[in-house]
Amino acid sequence: xxxxxxxxxxxxxxxxxxxxxxxxxxxxxxxxxxxxxxxxxxxxxxxxxxxxxxxxxxxxxxxxxxxxxxxxxxxxxxxxxxxxxxxxxxxxxxxxxxxxxxxxxxxxxxxxxxxxxxxxxxxxxxxxxxxxxxxxxxxxxxxxxxxxxxxxxxxxxxxx
Amino acid sequence: xxxxxxxxxxxxxxxxxxxxxxxxxxxxxxxxxxxxxxxxxxxxxxxxxxxxxxxxxxxxxxxxxxxxxxxxxxxxxxxxxxxxxxxxxxxxxxxxxxxxxxxxxxxxxxxxxxxxxxxxxxxxxxxxxxxxxxxxxxxxxxxxxxxxxxxxxxxxxxxxxxxxxxxxxxxxxxxxxxxxxxxxxxxxxxxxxxxxxxxxxxxxxxxxxxxxxxxxxxxxxxxxxxxxxxxxxxxxxxxxxxxxxxxxxxxxxxxx
Numbered sequence: 001x002x003x004x005x006x007x008x009x010x011x012x013x014x015x016x017x018x019x020x021x022x023x024x025x026x027x028x029x030x031x032x033x034x035x036x037x038x039x040x041x042x043x044x045x046x047x048x049x050x051x052x053x054x055x056x057x058x059x060x061x062x063x064x065x066x067x068x069x070x071x072x073x074x075x076x077x078x079x080x081x082x083x084x085x086x087x088x089x090x091x092x093x094x095x096x097x098x099x100x101x102x103x104x105x106x107x108x109x110x111x112x113x114x115x116x117x118x119x120x121x122x123x124x125x126x127x128x129x130x131x132x133x134x135x136x137x138x139x140x141x142x143x144x145x146x147x148x149x150x151x152x153x154x155x156x157x158x159x160x
Numbered sequence: 161x162x163x164x165x166x167x168x169x170x171x172x173x174x175x176x177x178x179x180x181x182x183x184x185x186x187x188x189x190x191x192x193x194x195x196x197x198x199x200x201x202x203x204x205x206x207x208x209x210x211x212x213x214x215x216x217x218x219x220x221x222x223x224x225x226x227x228x229x230x231x232x233x234x235x236x237x238x239x240x241x242x243x244x245x246x247x248x249x250x251x252x253x254x255x256x257x258x259x260x261x262x263x264x265x266x267x268x269x270x271x272x273x274x275x276x277x278x279x280x281x282x283x284x285x286x287x288x289x290x291x292x293x294x295x296x297x298x299x300x301x302x303x304x305x306x307x308x309x310x311x312x313x314x315x316x317x318x319x320x321x322x323x324x325x326x327x328x329x330x331x332x333x334x335x336x337x338x339x340x341x342x343x344x345x346x347x348x349x350x351x352x353x354x355x356x357x358x359x360x361x362x363x364x365x366x367x368x369x370x371x372x373x374x375x376x377x378x379x380x381x382x383x384x385x386x387x388x389x390x391x392x393x394x395x396x397x398x399x400x401x402x403x404x405x406x407x408x409x410x411x412x413x414x415x416x
Contacts, residue, residue, distance in 0.1 A: 052293075054210070054211060054214060054293075054297065055211055055214025055215045055217070055218055055290075055293050055294065055297060056210035056211050056212070056213045056214025056215070056217070057210075057214065058210075085218070085289035085290060085292065085293055086285075086288065086289035086292050087292065088289075088292035088293045088295075088296060089293075090296075133200060134200035134201075134203065134204060135204065135300070135303065135304050135307075136200070136203050136204035136207040136208075136304070137203065137207075138203070140207055140210055140211065144200065144203075158300070160296050160297075160300075
């Protein structure tokens with residue numbers, strides 16, 4: 001295989017960026033802030049740096065596999081996927097587009113970590129009259145909330 | 161023979177202590193799956209277990225690299241016998257009632273949060289990176305178990321009694337958190353692990369704040385249990401391992 005040129009690398013970056021999170025498939029891993037770098041290594045292999053969200057998140061190996069498939073499908077060969085722990089992933093890396101997608105799908109996006117105590121806004125009716133049901137939820141990244149205005153339960157992306 | 165033998169340098173022994181404590185704590189929490197007093201807590205306890213299991217995996221992977229032999233994370237978790245485990249005794253005690261589980265998690269989180277904060281400055285860069293992730297996760301565990309400790313202690317007569325019993329039963333296992341043996345000394349010396357004495361004031365402050373808010377008191381100083389770090393365990397660990405290791409012992413190398 002020939003070393004991928006700038007055009008192939010562009011294709012690889014686009015393919016990697018578009019990989020969806022298997023547990024919240026309306027958000028891409030790029031919008032979650034998990035893709036920390038895509039490059040052609042000196043040995044001609046495409047190298048992808050991924051920042052895992054939670055240490056034990058079972059989606060991480062699935063995502064690494066999807067990334068490898070995406071790069072291959074883009075015609076850039078079998079990549080090396082590195083899990084990079086440091087600096088540790090934070091919800092502050094979720095893009096504005098990712099936050100919009102979360103809110104549109106009924107998941108309250110995380111606030112900036114420094115403003116952790118701000119009101120959590122109901123993703124359905126926009127009310128700030130919300131209360132926590134449980135600080136843990138259906139996946140490691142979410143907690144359970146309820147809106148006191150529209151009475152709907154909803155999920156919230158935890159700040160990390 | 162499926163049991164492996166390791167040459168434990170202080171560095172490897174230290175990493176195994178952290179990995180084993182996270183794994184055994186995770187396993188005890190996972191025993192609540194389907195048994196917690198309410199659905200939300202079923203999710204919460206298993207979520208905490210998942211975080212700890214993730215930390216254990218990262219630590220075993222690093223320990224295997226430091227060991228430098230052919231062993232992998234699964235070999236370290238599934239192919240050592242009880243006397244080779246280096247976990248804190250407090251992690252292996254049976255899960256008890258909900259109050260016992262909550263108090264144990266609050267004590268462990270109150271220690272490990274400042275521990276992982278400090279370990280981010282470790283000269284072992286892989287350990288420092290793991291610490292960066294673990295610190296955030298344990299901060300969240302502390303918020304959860306701390307809130308429950310207050311709610312149970314300041315709750316009904318029964319919840320209060322069970323919380324007091326749990327604190328009394330668990331307190332003598334907290335001495336081990338601060339134990340410094342030659343392995344610990346070597347790690348402090350090398351800048352790999354933090355000196356637990358620097359953690360003690362933070363730990364005590366956290367526990368005092370929680371028990372005070374719960375209307376309880378910190379149990380008085382007492383004789384402290386010891387042994388886990390050198391492989392001298394309670395009778396409970398062997399039973400836990402029999403369940404946890406069964407599949408890999410019966411079918412070595414089995415994969416999904």
